[in-house]
Amino acid sequence: MDDLYRDEILEHYRRPHNFGTLPSPTAVHEGANPLCGDRITLMLGISDAGVVDEVAFTGRGCAISQASASMLTDQIKGKPLEEIARLSGQDVLDELGIEISPARLKCALLSLDTLRHALADRIAWQAGTDVAAR
């Protein structure tokens, strides 16, 4: 069978983990791959202690981008933000465990990119509310 589409990848694609929405997320971002128009929306529920308690995503895309999002959401659930901030592209690729060609890297890394934006948006938003509170 094909390595790239090994069983685990295909399973994540067919039945992605953490697929859905959160009723009251503390961070949200919609990421898009301009090359193909694929989108994912990532929602995080972050506790006051800075731990990602809840995570969910929606979207449609190729097996690689969907499996990557499914695995990444598993990976970050229950983790503190400092640890999540250290996640690299290579970590995501290692988790996928497949050879990704340069043309498909954007698919594999869409979820990580979206996660980073969601966290950056939240920091910007917090900074904004801090200023407003002052």
Add this chain to the structure above:
Amino acid sequence: MTLTAENAAARATPESTAGTATVRPPLDPQALRADFPIFERLIHGKRLAYLDSASTSLKPRRVLDAMDGYNRRYTTNVHRGIYTTGEEATAAYEESRVKIARFINAPDPHEIVQVRNATEAINLVAYSWGRRNIGRADTIVLTELEHHANLVPWQLLVQEKDADLEFVPIHDDGRLNLQTYEVLLRTRPKLVAFTHVSNGLGTINPVREMVEMAHAAGALVLVDGAQAVPHLPVDVQAIDADFYVFSGHKVLGPTGSGALWARRELLDAMPPFLAGGEMIREVHLRRTTFNDVPWKFEAGTPDIAAAIGLGAALDYLADLGMDRLREHERELVGYALEVLPREVPGITIYGPASADDRGGVVTFNLPGVHPHDVATLLDRDAIAVRAGHHCTQPLHERLGEAATARASFNVYSDRDDIDRLAKGLRSVQRVFDRPTSESHAATTQASANDLD
């Protein structure tokens, strides 16, 4: 330079001298492949089944030789060197302009502006003609089929001018809704811009009729010929548009070549687009007079090798005969429309049902498999298809798909390519339909990807 039997036969009966129409045999794609050096290499050990010609075409040796000749033997700037090689370069560059004019039957080579691609040609018109002629509350009519190249420049223009865009919708089969077009023309648009052949669906639009309707409503017309010039005989005088654009790299020519054709009086009245050398007549510190058309629009050193390569590509195609290429592609599309639904269960094919209404493009999806994955798996069998939105996101929104896969043809494409595509798609389905262990199954959420 190798001459195929095809080529030799074609040269023996140039169309211009064929007083009595000699019926020539159909194109022989297998023989023609010998003209394209890329087929000398194997991809993953197999002959390349190149099904992405709508994106860019392969280049025949004749084009490569023409470019190489310029680069090796007479590399010189154009319109400057008062010496042998400079004169050769200028002559070859200007000869390409004549070849372009002849290829699309433009009445006068001075109406051909050599540009880098269709995108640049459309931007030239949008900036130069558009900025001067589009004002507040004016309307520009486009269609839902347009490539981003024939959409975004107009968006920028109407934003700047506070003008409006209207869109001719498509029917579900990808043909334009001409009733709505007629209604939109009653708003008396200043400009109508649409594609001759859709790169997304292959739809061949009734350009002549649409131009006539637009003119009757008082609008000028720009036709995007990026997917027409490579696949059909194009006659800009018969079409009677005001602007016609295409890219050289889709017409077997090099990247960095292309053309804008426009009626002389329009070009004369238009202000320059890019400014600098070559486009001037006299420059003083505070004022400049401009060169004549078309050079007024060719600022800076052009891509000379590419322009010369395009001339060679058009020679090559003129020798083969664009009517034969059209017939070849019509036959191939018909074959694909018959074979793919039969051999690939569940495949969705978009666009007009009849090959008569389609250029050499077949766009499709497999249920439950994203086109990216389709393209990746086909690549293992050396089958190259395009996957994505093909720079037509609004069209894909209309189709309700984020992305599709597309197979497109040119002279070197044949039935074997389509048979390999059908077989490749079946093996994609086998990869995606196979049972997998449930060990990774999610506990809660259902998948959006199971049924698509």
